Amino acid sequence: MKTHLLIRAKVSCEHFTRAAGGIPSVNREIFLLYLIKIGIAMLEIKFIRQNLSMVQEALSLRRQQASLDAFMTHEEERRLTLTQIETLRHRRNKVSETIATMKKSGREPLELVEEMRGVSAKIKDLEKALSENEEALFEILLSIPNIPHPSVPAGKDSNDNPVRKEVGEVPRFSFSPKAHWDLGESLGILDFERAARITGSRFPLYFGAGARLERALINFMLDIHTQESGYQEVLPPFIVNRRSMTHTGQLPKFEEDLFALKGWDYFLVPTAEVPVTNIHQGEVLEEEALPIRYTAYTPCFRSEAGSYGKDTRGLIRQHQFNKVELVWFSAPETSYEALETLLADAEKILKRLELPYRVVTLCTGDLGFSAAKTYDIEVWMPAQGVYREISSCSNFEDFQARRADIRFKRKGKKGTELVHTLNGSGLAVGRTVAAILENNQQADGSVIIPEALRPYMGGLEAIRP
């Protein structure tokens, strides 16, 4: 982490070129991606121009289709037009001043006014060209993903995610454990068939102790985060506008994953990350206020486009699910410590619920669009005999902050800096219900309520058929 801060702080282009040649091959990919980050994401265009081929190579390593040629064409044009405009505007400003003083002294500056008429028309033309040009440029910029932190392992998909640790005892059953959807239906607490009639597939319908379990978990999680871990609770809008979605990176690239509201240009939130991170969009925060830490419950709505046939049964992959989220606004130099704390805060919930889980570090190929580094927490699901993601904790560094314009001011220093944003599930509630059902099931079909949760369940110790 030290190195990357150093790298980013200030290094000459020659330094980069030299270093890139001499680094070990495993890190080379990440290193090159880092070049893009400081280059494109930070709008350090000069660097790209001087190291075009290397940047191009780095892009292709992330299997990016984005064309740097197009980017460069637009960028060259932009700089050219901008220079012309600024020169003309300078002239106009100067002459306007002259006109003002001349008029004051009673003279009519007819020729000057005539000249300025032409200048203004020219400026208008150029401005139109510029805005078209910038639109194209901006679109490309918004489609370029964040660059992984150097500590992120290289890999191509989830099979390459190294396991960081395993926690808890995987339960042994003297019978063959049932899937949570079977348990849920036989206990009368889950009804996917009726939910499908109400809406369609992949919507949840809870009854009785099941509905209460879901509600209990939400309260339990929020209480732990606020009372023990020091987060501030927020209850944000569940519908957000296009701008907010762009700030956190869901748009423009992933619109098909979202539910949009007809006629509104509004979207149902796919995660509380979107409304909560956007709380501070466009703000300059005080250094002493950092880190700002929020926890929020929201339902989450995802179209799950492209996941047909995957996890078709049960609570694992729903169009609507509940989640308690943790969101940080951190100073850059402490954001990776923050990520560890965030992860621990999420893990705490699983420990209290006595659910076995493991933590994996996402490799470069599995990393989400906006994230620089992500840990997934995966809970053990006995019926399928696999670990399933129940939380995802990420550091976005300044990627979202740049898009959302969230900055902070250091005491006694001039200027502002972008904050780092982080977030993680703490936890996905539906999947937690599924995990409790499967891990705590008994031979007679009943399910034991984790002790920590019983106060939230009116003292109920088990859900029985």
Next chain:
RNA sequence: GGAGAGAUGGCCGAGUUGGUCGAAGGCGCUCGCCUGCUAAGCGAGUAUAUUCCGAAAGGGGUAUCCCGGGUUCGAAUCCCGGUCUCUCCGCCA
């Protein structure tokens, strides 16, 4: 849904007969001084982005007074559209 008011710097708040307004004043903040005792006094400084010159200190350009258009040689100021906020009426969980 109907009627009206408003949107200015980190915050509050002037400025609307168009022209040295990037914007008075205050608060806050930074530095220095004084006093001496816990709360004040004095002085100086203090927007952001981007670009250029410079080793740096610093200096120059451009943009930004909600957003987008328009009028004009010139717009925080005038006109049109939009967004948001507030007040009153109606309706509603």
